[in-house]
């Protein structure tokens with residue numbers, strides 16, 4: 001169903017290989033906001049090389065947004081996201097974690113989700129579920145003649161646990177993966193969950209929702225040369241070398257502008273810390289998102305913003321009056 005090749009994840013180096021070149025700073029949203037090297041990969045690597053343990057650099061570990069922009073920037077090919085996640089697992093967990101564990105236990109107690117009726121499934125995640133019209137349009141586009149099934153259990157709790165460095169109980173993980181085993185195609189909106197699904201389901205094609213939708217001819221036709229197309233960075237950077245080609249072709253076909261800079265690394269429009277993801281109601285403000293969205297818009301003459309990830313919509317709406325449309329809603333966009 002998904003007409004594009006998928007590459008296999010490969011092993012990467014660890015912090016011991018950091019040369020201190022500083023290239024990761026150029027793309028890191030946390031460094032751009034704070035100008036504090038200690039909060040960037042360079043600072044974490046140097047601290048660990050000099051004997052620090054996770055607790056010594058807890059603020060740095062927790063502030064990372066896991067956007068993964070630093071990975072393709074790193075000439076030493078260090079697995080910076082996996083290392084941050086590993087360090088998070090070594091920390092005393094934030095206060096919100098018990099409720100996250102309870103959510104996973106509650107989910108594990110539910111009956112196994114039925115196996116999808118087709119060879120493909122969509123895992124929409126929380127943000128897309130909150131926009132049922134967009135979700136329905138995404139499912140219709142991906143399904144072709146009939147809607148692609150939407151998974152009842154999309155692993156949102158597991159995605160959040162991964163982000164927080166909390167171990168997912170084996171029973172819960174098994175319950176989530178069982179209906180997905182053997183499927184040919186899985187489209188997933190959460191870029192961090194995508195990284196793990198590629199390891200958990202090696203026989204399936206796992207694609208980000210953005211990649212799956214932007215591969216469709218009818219979606220590409222609806223893009224305009226005056227659009228700013230905003231790539232979801234977590235999934236893009238997880239498969240950067242191959243996806244550079246996909247998005248080059250998209251830009252060439254549509255003539256649109258992309259949120260790419262500095263060797264075609266995707267600039268994240270949202271810059272959510274772990275606290276903002278775990279406790280969005282009580283966490284500190286989200287000025288970071290505005291800084292990032294302004295950076296992306298700077299010097300670009302565009303008339304519409306098209307996002308792969310609904311979390312990015314609010315960031316652009318705060319800093320611009322341009323219409324912001326999700327990829328799945330392009331055909332129904334009334335701004336023509």
Ligand code: SF4
Nearest residue numbers: 028064065067068070
């Ligand atoms: S994943 Fe993103 S926020 Fe975290 S260190 Fe890398 S660039 Fe910075």
Ligand code: SF4
Nearest residue numbers: 018019021022024074
């Ligand atoms: S880009 Fe890589 S090698 Fe260079 S400072 Fe950052 S983590 Fe170290």
